[in-house]
Structure formats: C-alpha cells, structure tokens
Amino acid sequence: MTSNLVSADIGLADHSIWRLPGQLCALRPDATQLLDRVNEHAWRTAEPALLELMRLRVACLIGNRAGEAARSPAARTGDLSEAKINDLPAYPTSTHFSPVERECLAFAEQFVMDVSGMTTAALDVLAHQLGRTELSDxxxxxxxxxFTQRLQMVAQVLLAPVVEAAAAPAPTSAVADTAKSEPHLDLPMRKVLATYQDAVVRGQALDSVTTELVRLRCARTHRCRICQTLRLADAQAAGVDETMTAKIDFYERSDLPERFKVALRITDAFITRPDSLSETVAEQARSFFSSEQLAELCLDITKWSTQKINVALGTDGADRLPTNKAGVSFFGFDDAGRVAGFWAN
Incomplete structure (x- = not known):
C-alpha cells in the first residue's frame, strides 16, 4: 500500500481555516505564530483532501459550526466534491469513500472522542495504509x-469581550531566528510541534497551582500514563500535594477554591465540547483571571493535550520515570521551555 502522506503546495492552503482570534495573537504572538507553522507543516505533509475530510469530521464532533462551513482550497482536488462532504457522516458505508479514507476517519473519531480507547489493531491497520514511518506525522x-479548532472556539468566547482584536506584534527575534534557521519542511512533525510547546511553556502569566491542576485534568481525561505520574515541581513548592490533586476528579463537589474550579470548567469544555462553554463560565473566568492569564490557560491546554499523540501511539508509558513511594515523579522546565529533567523527590 502506498503512503497517503505527500508534499503539498502550501500556497494552495487557506490560512483562514487555522487563523486564531486576533486578541489571542496580540497577547501571545510567539506561541500563536509557531502554531501557524505547525499547521503549515501539517498541510504540507498530509494528503490535503484526506486532511480536509478529517478537519471537517472533527469540526462536526466538537460542535464547530464555523469550521464545518469553511473549506480549504488545498483540499479541492480529485473527488472531494460537496456531495462527498455532505455524505461524510455516512462514511463507514458510503461508496464515496475509499478504504483508506474510512480507516483514517475512524481513527480520527476515536482520537477526538476517546483517545485512550485506541487499539493496537487500529494502529496496525493505519500503519499498513499510510506507512509505519509516516504514522507519527x-x-x-x-x-x-x-486543537487549533478547539483553541479558536474557546479563545473567541473568553477573550473577545475583554481585548479588542489587534494585529499581532512582529515576532520576537527568537521566533524570527527559528523561522530562518530551521527549514521545518524537512523536520518531522514532533520537532515542529516541540517549538510550539516550548513557546507555550515560556508564558509567565498563570500561577503554577492553576497550571498543575489543569495539566492533571487533561492527563486524567486523556488517560496519559506518563502525565498522570508526573508532578510539576514548581506547583509542589507552591503547596500542591496529593490531597489537593485527588480533588481534581470531583472538583465541583470539592472544597477547591472557586478560581480553580473555573479553570477546570474551562478545561473540561475545551477538551470535550468547546461549544458547551457558556457565557456564564466565561464571565466567571474574567472575574478571576486577566486576559493574559486566560490566553495562557488556553494555550496551556493545547500544550498539555499533545499527550493525546503519545496515548494514540501507545508511547505514553511511565516505566522509565524515577518515582517515589507514592509512584510520583517530579519535573520542571528550563528557561527555554524544555523539560529540565525528572526526579523522585
């Protein structure tokens, strides 16, 4: 079976399908510009018509009505007609779809709805269809x-009433230098994505306690083994202990401060149904967090949720981590936003 991953002309891609709210870009230009690069890389490395089908299916699953209505010119190739798009909900049986497309769409549905339910058999089938080396990309x-769609939806609700949309500032020298020195077209997706993750971690607006509770909520929802084992050292120093983290699973009924509950409500909406984020919760969020903190919270959720990639691929094992008697391992980040190491105490 030949690979479905090809090099596409990014000039055909419509950047509007991944354009983020202007207010978010103005608050965090470095991270949002690097996320643009991630999306550019995705559309260059994946067969565009197939990626468009998955984008549209994801939009439907998460309630992104604007995303469902949008179309990418990069995908207007071959037999990707409106008739085929309209038949997308029936892809398992529709004659419009090839066996490869059916397998990829089924994989995408599992990834979006319950990544922890991914099976080795599903991975093997997809690897056979696409090629083992292309599977990670x-x-x-x-x-x-x-997660670009999820970020678009949630950031628009949380930030639009607070910050006027503005043109994003010019990229910092670090971002500009990275863009010049790294021809990311030749890099695997994980390395392009890592530059975005590092930029998100470099944010300083949100406190470490909120950050850790949100990170663990993502980890437990996605059932990432390694991320559930880890604890942020900065959060531990700020008072987060196992008694506190045990409350995350039933936070609404817990005695956690309301500020943390609001952050967890946003997290739940973000990683499940972003269209369920109500204006009531958004107003609560604005009463506890500044616009800079809300922008960081949104980006943090995307960063922590890269754990879904490891969960899907079955590479989220925690066996090599040094752990204490409670089975916990601590970690931290350096000034560049990279993991600085793991330790048991």
Missing part, C-alpha cells in the same frame, strides 16, 4: 487540526 497533523 499523520497523528501529529490530526492533533493540529483538532
């Missing part, structure tokens, strides 16, 4: 089209 591209 494919899953990374799927992550990009899913």
């Amino acid at each position: 494919f899953v990374g591209a799927l992550y990009a089209i899913e």
Whole structure:
C-alpha cells in the first residue's frame, strides 16, 4: 500500500481555516505564530483532501459550526466534491469513500472522542495504509487540526469581550531566528510541534497551582500514563500535594477554591465540547483571571493535550520515570521551555 502522506503546495492552503482570534495573537504572538507553522507543516505533509475530510469530521464532533462551513482550497482536488462532504457522516458505508479514507476517519473519531480507547489493531491497520514511518506525522497533523479548532472556539468566547482584536506584534527575534534557521519542511512533525510547546511553556502569566491542576485534568481525561505520574515541581513548592490533586476528579463537589474550579470548567469544555462553554463560565473566568492569564490557560491546554499523540501511539508509558513511594515523579522546565529533567523527590 502506498503512503497517503505527500508534499503539498502550501500556497494552495487557506490560512483562514487555522487563523486564531486576533486578541489571542496580540497577547501571545510567539506561541500563536509557531502554531501557524505547525499547521503549515501539517498541510504540507498530509494528503490535503484526506486532511480536509478529517478537519471537517472533527469540526462536526466538537460542535464547530464555523469550521464545518469553511473549506480549504488545498483540499479541492480529485473527488472531494460537496456531495462527498455532505455524505461524510455516512462514511463507514458510503461508496464515496475509499478504504483508506474510512480507516483514517475512524481513527480520527476515536482520537477526538476517546483517545485512550485506541487499539493496537487500529494502529496496525493505519500503519499498513499510510506507512509505519509516516504514522507519527499523520497523528501529529490530526492533533493540529483538532486543537487549533478547539483553541479558536474557546479563545473567541473568553477573550473577545475583554481585548479588542489587534494585529499581532512582529515576532520576537527568537521566533524570527527559528523561522530562518530551521527549514521545518524537512523536520518531522514532533520537532515542529516541540517549538510550539516550548513557546507555550515560556508564558509567565498563570500561577503554577492553576497550571498543575489543569495539566492533571487533561492527563486524567486523556488517560496519559506518563502525565498522570508526573508532578510539576514548581506547583509542589507552591503547596500542591496529593490531597489537593485527588480533588481534581470531583472538583465541583470539592472544597477547591472557586478560581480553580473555573479553570477546570474551562478545561473540561475545551477538551470535550468547546461549544458547551457558556457565557456564564466565561464571565466567571474574567472575574478571576486577566486576559493574559486566560490566553495562557488556553494555550496551556493545547500544550498539555499533545499527550493525546503519545496515548494514540501507545508511547505514553511511565516505566522509565524515577518515582517515589507514592509512584510520583517530579519535573520542571528550563528557561527555554524544555523539560529540565525528572526526579523522585
């Protein structure tokens, strides 16, 4: 079976399908510009018509009505007609779809709805269809089209009433230098994605306690083994202990401060149904967090949710981590936003 991953002309891609709210870009230009690069890479490395089908299916699953109505010119190739798009909900039986497309769409549905339910058999089938070496890039591209849409939807609700949309400032020298020195077209998706993750971590607006509770909520929802084992050292120093983290699973009924509950409500909406984020919760969020903190919270959720890639690929094992008697391992980040190491105490 030949690979479905090809090099596409990015000039055909419509950047509007991944354009983020202007207010978010103005608050965090470095991270949002690097996320643009992630999306550019995704559309260059994945077959565009197939990626468009998955983007549209993801939009439907998460309630992104604007995303469903949009179309990417990069995908207007071959037999990707409106009739085929309209038949997307019936893809398992529709004659419009090839066996490869059916397998990829089924994989995308599982990835979006319950990534922890991914099976080795499903991975093997997809690897056979796409090629084993291309599988990681494919899953990374799927992550990009899913979480860019989620970020678009949630950031618009949380930030629009607070910050006027503005043109994003020019990129910092670090971002500009990275763009010049790294021809990311030749890099695997994981490395392009890593530059975005590092930029998100470099944010300083949100406190470490909120950050850790949100990170663990993502990890437990996605059932990432390694991320559930880890604890942020900065959060531990700020008072987060196992008694506190045990409350995350039933936070609404817990005695956690309301500020943390609001952050967790946003997290739940973001990673499940972003269209369910109500204006009531948004107003609560604005009463507890500044616009800069809300922008960081949104980006943090996308960063922590890259764990879905490892869960899907079955590479989320925690066996090599040094752990204490409670089975916990601590970690931290350096000034560049990269993991600085793991330790048991």
